[in-house]
Amino acid sequence: MSTLTAAHRFRDPRSTTYDFIGSILVRCPNCAKVAHVVPAPAGAGDARATPFTPRRLVCRDCGLSRVSTAGRLSFSRGTAQPATDPYFGTPLRLQRETRHGWLWAYNLDHLDLLQHFVQASLRERAPWYDTRQKMTLVARLPPWIKRARNRDEILRAVTRIRSSLTSDSECWTVDTTCVLAVGL
Numbered sequence: 001m002s003t004l005t006a007a008h009r010f011r012d013p014r015s016t017t018y019d020f021i022g023s024i025l026v027r028c029p030n031c032a033k034v035a036h037v038v039p040a041p042a043g044a045g046d047a048r049a050t051p052f053t054p055r056r057l058v059c060r061d062c063g064l065s066r067v068s069t070a071g072r073l074s075f076s077r078g079t080a081q082p083a084t085d086p087y088f089g090t091p092l093r094l095q096r097e098t099r100h101g102w103l104w105a106y107n108l109d110h111l112d113l114l115q116h117f118v119q120a121s122l123r124e125r126a127p128w129y130d131t132r133q134k135m136t137l138v139a140r141l142p143p144w145i146k147r148a149r150n151r152d153e154i155l156r157a158v159t160r161i162r163s164s165l166t167s168d169s170e171c172w173t174v175d176t177t178c179v180l181a182v183g184l
Helices: 108-119 148-166
Strands: 009-011 024-027 034-039 055-059 065-068 094-097 102-105 122-124 169-174 177-182
Touching: 094 108, 094 148, 102 108, 102 148, 108 148
Parallel strands: 009 122
Antiparallel strands: 024 034, 034 055, 055 065, 094 102, 169 177
8 A cells, every 4th residue: 555745745734724824925006016005113112013914015126105003904715716815905916817717925935835735645634523713724725726637737827927926036034934926
């Protein structure tokens, strides 16, 4: 009996959408280059950022800086149209249209999760008796992403999304995570 390698097996890490909105790569509304949505600098009494704390949209190319103070989030639903970030409503940078719908990710960690899920031949859910989060990000993926027959097309789209970032990019650091920024 053969054992599956880690590359062929995916175990749901029980991530939710909120786990990936800490830093979001978007298209700058001013110059259409890569911009970054991050938590705005906290005051003296605020130690940690929550999904409802103010966010800052920053473009290193044109210098655009905006702050969102609204406590309401507007998540993209479905894959029939291009996705936007939940704070400013600007188009995401990591997205590509396929014949089934739009494939999108908030950041590179989100894109990695999608890639590992799609390329795995064995996809494991958390045990039924686990009473924590039931509707994880992976559980809520559209059926066309989950189908094995679409695996090659989706992996090509992920590769194209990555190559669009790395073609003329440099790496800059925000909160100990390396983020690719085009045209610095």
